[in-house]
Amino acid sequence: MNDASGPFFSPVQRRLIGAAAGFVAFLAIVALLVLVVWVMGRLLGSFSHVLWPLAVAGILALMLRPVVGYFERWFHLSRIVSVIFLYLLVVIAVAFGLVLALPGLARQLVDFISAAPEFWERAVNTVEQSYPGWIELYDRAMENPTLRSMVEGSVQQARLFAASMLPNLKAAGGTVLGAIGFITNLAIIPVYLFFFLQSDEDPTRRLGEYVPFLKPDKREDLVFLAREFVGIVVAFFRGQLLIGLIMGVLLAIGFSLCGLEFGVLFGLAAGLLNIIPYLGTMLGLAAVLPTAYLQADGGIPTVGLCLGVFVIVQVIEGYLLTPRIMGRQTGLHPVTIIIAIFFWGTALNGLLGMILAIPLTAFFVTVWRLAKRKYFTAVV
Numbered sequence: 551m552n553d554a555s556g557p558f559f560s561p562v563q564r565r566l567i568g569a570a571a572g573f574v575a576f577l578a579i580v581a582l583l584v585l586v587v588w589v590m591g592r593l594l595g596s597f598s599h600v601l602w603p604l605a606v607a608g609i610l611a612l613m614l615r616p617v618v619g620y621f622e623r624w625f626h627l628s629r630i631v632s633v634i635f636l637y638l639l640v641v642i643a644v645a646f647g648l649v650l651a652l653p654g655l656a657r658q659l660v661d662f663i664s665a666a667p668e669f670w671e672r673a674v675n676t677v678e679q680s681y682p683g684w685i686e687l688y689d690r691a692m693e694n695p696t697l698r699s700m701v702e703g704s705v706q707q708a709r710l711f712a713a714s715m716l717p718n719l720k721a722a723g724g725t726v727l728g729a730i731g732f733i734t735n736l737a738i739i740p741v742y743l744f745f746f747l748q749s750d751e752d753p754t755r756r757l758g759e760y761v762p763f764l765k766p767d768k769r770e771d772l773v774f775l776a777r778e779f780v781g782i783v784v785a786f787f788r789g790q791l792l793i794g795l796i797m798g799v800l801l802a803i804g805f806s807l808c809g810l811e812f813g814v815l816f817g818l819a820a821g822l823l824n825i826i827p828y829l830g831t832m833l834g835l836a837a838v839l840p841t842a843y844l845q846a847d848g849g850i851p852t853v854g855l856c857l858g859v860f861v862i863v864q865v866i867e868g869y870l871l872t873p874r875i876m877g878r879q880t881g882l883h884p885v886t887i888i889i890a891i892f893f894w895g896t897a898l899n900g901l902l903g904m905i906l907a908i909p910l911t912a913f914f915v916t917v918w919r920l921a922k923r924k925y926f927t928a929v930v
Contacts, residue, residue, distance in 0.1 A: 556835060587897045602902055603735045607742035612784045618747055633747045658815040672844045754780060779913045788910050789875045790825045796871060797821035797863055806861030811845045826904050827887050
């Protein structure tokens with residue numbers, strides 16, 4: 551006969567129920583995070599034309615606040631005069647850089663566009679002359695009905711996809727209003743930045759006052775995470791811009807010494823695109839190596855030299871620039887960085903998500919470490 555005063559569940563049953571409840575809670579947290587990311591993606595997709603100028607201005611303000619403070623302390627200027635002085639210095643620097651670099655870059659860009667049909671013709675001739683076996687293999691493969699139907703089906707799917715994308719491309723690139731809107735958003739960034747820089751207050755200092763309903767320890771965690779996120783954003787973008795500029799100069803010099811046509815244009819573009827890690831390198835390789843092989847005095851030796859420049863600059867970036875400039879601020883593995891770029895680019899609908907991928911991922915890693923140290927350890 552069972553003891554009525556004993557526990558309703560046995561120890562094994564209680565452990566199973568606890569594990570099931572924990573698993574359900576975990577699934578609920580994952581579902582909530584997915585919902586938050588989905589809502590963020592939809593909002594950014596719908597209001598990106600409003601949000602991205604604010605985001606750019608906010609990031610620039612966080613990066614430039616120390617410079618404005620330096621002008622205030624050392625030159626005994628007011629805040630608004632310091633901001634105006636910074637704007638004057640930036641305008642002078644940009645004008646000086648454009649005068650020096652813009653004519654050469656514009657000339658290379660025009661030459662590259664003019665030479666594109668010639669490069670394509672050389673590519674076709676190279677394939678026909680150097681790799682006739684590929685064409686023969688293709689012709690033999692097309693004699694197989696199964697392979698031919700697979701290829702024709704793939705081509706048909708590609709045509710349908712292109713046809714479905716064509717109206718969107720026309721709407722995005724064929725309207726004057728879209729170009730005017732982009733220019734307007736670009737022009738308003740300095741206005742936002744001016745007002746952001748006028749405030750010398752730490753943006754996270756009064757954050758705790760806006761959430762009085764939270765317990766004191768939870769408010770401290772929220773303020774800590776906000777400060778960590780701001781620090782990660784500032785360190786990442788300040789570091790990546792400096793690293794990208796240095797890499798662009800090194801690549802431009804290296805490609806020019808290798809005799810690559812349009813070397814300065816390719817080098818600077820590949821370096822600056824590295825504000826999204828690895829993007830500049832991947833696009834640079836895709837553009838530089840075919841150009842090096844197909845140019846009039848090019849070939850395998852020029853490809854090898856350009857590839858050597860890429861390797862040397864990547865080694866300098868990985869072992870010298872990033873450790874000294876960025877330190878271990880993000881602490882993310884390269885594979886994690888690549889996955890994060892594709893994930894946030896998809897989740898947040900495009901380029902803005904790819905640019906914010908590393909700060910967002912580093913922030914969530916910080917949240918996880920804090921939660922594991924303060925809450926999960928206590929539960930275990």
